[in-house]
Amino acid sequence: MIFVRRDPKLIPEKVLRVAERAQAELEALPAEQRAAFIEKKKRIWRAFARYLSKMSYGKCWYSESDCVHSFMDVDHYRPKKQAKRSDTDSDDGYPWLAFSWDNFRLSAQRANQINHDDATDETVGKGAWFPLMQGSRRATWDDRCIEDERPVLLDPAKLADVRLIEVTATGRMGPTRFCLGEYERTRVHDTVRLLGLDLPGLVSARQGAMRLVQEIVELVVQNKTAAELSAAASAFVSLHLRADSQLDMLQRLTKPDRPFASAARAQLKLMGYEDLCLRLEQGQEAA
Template identity: 45%
Template sequence: MIYINRDVNLIPQKIIEVATRAQNALEKLPLEERKDFIKKKSHIWRSFGKYLSKMSYGKCWYSESRDGGANFDVDHFRPKAEAKRTEQIVDEHGYAWLAFDWENFRLSAQNCNRLNKDDKTEETLGKGSWFPLLPDSPKACWNNRCINEEKRLLLDPVEKSDLEYIDFDDNGRFVQSPYCVGQAALRVRESAKIYGLNLERMREARFAAMKDAKELLETIQQYAEDLEPLGDKASMRTIERQIESLKLKTRSDAIFSQAVRTQLRKLGAPDVFIDRTMDPA
């Protein structure tokens, strides 16, 4: 997960206008008609997909994966239908008023957005309709839309502060940092579970990216150690090419770039090896 700077200027005005008209129509409907109306208008939020993709360089906002063999979903961060708080508690109507609000949309790999069974643990993971809140949190509803007062459990990639305590272990698992405790640690652990961020296939792909970066760094370090003070130009160009290859793996448009950056910092790599030229402001 890496910070996403949402840019409304990437979305055509006509797309925004269609969503606004649907929202205006929704506001006038009685409770019993809202769910069917929203369901029939699914093409509206799907039309935002390619523009959300531009904001993340084609990566899932939750996992940083990019799977050319699968379609992405436009996830409603706050569920448009039911909102599952616990296994026993479900808010039947969820956040219906946010069904057409593009600021509630997140680009999600299907493995993160839909319920899946982990091949290794047999555990069911994925966001589905989950939207748990921390204890004593207010709960927004149609007549009291106090979403800014809610204390959400899930980490949100559009909130920089939510990403401060993210870490990755040596096996590529999404975990909390050693200094993350209490509710902050709970939020990281539960987000990893609900988003399916440690599904075995995803963990393996993340680990592979981290492993490639580690091996590349070790190669650079070995070349540098072996290079004479006035090394030949060919050797110097080789090191430069290796460094550029490593930096490409840290760019915001690279898959699992946050995990790679974390890995390099742990290995003591100089900050110059991290390419932030494409980072959002």
């Protein structure tokens, strides 16, 4: 999962106005007509896909995959028509957020849609799932207290949430040191499970990014060792095996526009080269 800094300036005014008009129409409808109206207007949130994509360099906000050979969905973080809280509990969800772009997240279809993975024999995908922690307030059409809710699913639009999850040494997702209690660890575990963030293909892609980082670092270290053998060796390495180009390559792998940049950063941290990760003060997002 990556943090995405949402930028309304990337969205044309016309697209925003269409969503606002639909929202005004929805507010005037009786309860029994809302779901049909929302379904009829799905083109409205789909129109936001290209602008959400610009905010994340084309990557899924949940999995960090660029999914170049499949469509991306515009996911409603809080489900628009039905919210499934558990295997036995569901409600009408958050219809008043159906056209709110603050509720939109760009998602790979495997994270957003319910699907069965043959490799793991698991059913994964967010679908209508939106569980709340036990004891949490639950927002409704008449009491829209979403700020008082305690969602289980981590939100890629909240930096505090993204700080709870990271790529581990195995390429799987796990809790960070900022998970200080059972509530945070539960959120990480259930987010990974419900969104399929540890499906074999994703784990393999992260491992590939991590192997590339490891190989480049090992090459830099080998060249440094060779340069220390003699003055002649040092001159050869400086001329033909320039470390700065290899270090630049490592930094590029941590840029937010690279798929699985978080895996590259994780590997650098594991190897003790965290200082090579591109820093936010260098003008980059936290993706």
